[in-house]
Amino acid sequence: MMLLQKGREWKETREKFTNAFTSGKLRKMFPELNTYAEKLVKLIKNKGLTKINIQDCSLRYSTDTLLRSFVGIEAYSLEEDSDIYRRMVSAMTPSLESGVRGVGFFFWLHTLIESLKLCFPQRAALDFFAETFQHLVKIGKEGDTKISNLIDIVNSLKSNEGYMQKFTYGDRKAVGQPFMFFIAGENTLITTLTYMLYELAKHPEAQRKLRDEIMEAKGGDAEFSYEKIVGMKYMEMRY
Secondary structure (H helix, E strand, O other): HHHOHHHHHHHHHHHHHHHHHHHHHHHHHHHHHHHHHHHHHHHHHHOOOOOOOOHHHHHHHHHHHHHHHHOOOOOOOOOOOHHHHHHHHOOOOOOOHHHHHHHHHHHOOOHHHHHHHHOOOOOHHHHHHHHHHHHHHHHHHHHHOOOHHHHHHHHHHHHHHHHHOOOOOOHHHHHHHHHHHHHHHHHHHHHHHHHHHHHHHHHHHHHOOOOOOOOHHHHOOOOOOHHHHHOOOHHHHHO
């Protein structure tokens, strides 16, 4: 995967995948992010909870949004309690301390780890996502349907003769790229949302100011726009 690539291979791979994260692509993702946010609100209201597990809510939201945006999968984590994707993501979401330690070991001792066939996440979860992403890469290669930006980029690299002649790009690397983006984004989003919601719950005044800014930005419109979210200065300053 890109994390372990060096030199020219890293540069050329990075150039290809950078196209998946432009501001224009983020703007196109916004309607889906907004839809899943509405589902999250509905989930909390329907449960009628007085106490909310914000880490579980954040995990559900991030699983749905990232799988849909990155690889085109509908996970239904916000609608079902028994969904396989949420359970597998939960198995791969470490505590902060163990996560940092695991990344450190993997980054500096990856050759030894690979030789000993060590696995930090649960093997069942790792195999599940590896098989899922590999299947998506195969479907994207054999069919005419566009699955997602990441899967399409992976297949474009595999069909690029110049790239393949210079670098070895087998199935393991092909699966590793979308998996790397997914798991990195998943842990980051879960952690950010969890701490943000916790801090808002502990500081009612900040919560009130943020709500006032949101209501003012929304105005009389039924839905938010990407431009309105980007223009919220208090939200940007605090979160």
